[in-house]
Amino acid sequence: MKIASFNINGIKARAAALERWLDSAAPDLAVLQEIKSTDETFPRALIEDKGYNLETHGQKGFNGVAILSKLPLEDVTRGLPGDDSDTQARWIEATVSTDKGALRVVGLYLPNGNPVELDDDGAPVAGGKYAYKLAWMARMEARLRALLALEMPLAVMGDCNIIPQAEDAARPDAWREDALFRLPSRKAFRRLVALGFTDALRVRHPGPGQYTFWDYQAGAFERNDGIRIDHVLLNAYAADLLRDCRIDAETRAGEKPSDHVPIWAEIDL
């Protein structure tokens, strides 16, 4: 089973690019981020006409996540628990089953967190975007603990808005104070991974220079000024089934591309 994650940066603007990728990569399941669409206005036919089931968790204008799958999507849940006042659509879950077993899948769009606002003591300013990012990651930890307790294969995939290590950026020094790379962000992410996850790309293809995002501005892609922020995290049950993991970087060179590219994993299920 080939599972993938792709931040498409607007489903309406990305119809052609998404279609090209679905036809060439042919994932069995994919989580999408930044659909920037409500559930009602999502162009479902684009995906359903290719034989995929589709579940969306949308929002007008911003954010929004979705899961598409050739297998039926079971036990679908929407939203990250832990804060009823949070209206941002950044989390969706579903289960798929084959004759070999079942897989629980999380599709997530972790908050960017910029601009970083700190008080005089260096603490994140309450109500600011950076405080929201860290609080969201604390809620994510609680949900991941509950999912790990299911003791079944689990894939947590999406735009994590975290550069895990210096080797995951072409110019790490340019990101030192950024919400994607500053030390408290990396520590919070490391804490999540340490709950019991494997970074699928890192174990299959270790080393620097593997990016999933290049800014639209200042010719970042042409200069290969990229960062690795889209991740496939597998619990031990799923990591035991991992065959391969790759980044489809060539999609960034296509017509009207997203600023992110897909990452996929082949799982023996």
Add this chain to the structure above:
DNA sequence: ATGGTAGCACGGCTA
């Protein structure tokens, strides 16, 4: 310190 690009939706926010 600023500006550079893109999406949504048509003004300004988000990234």
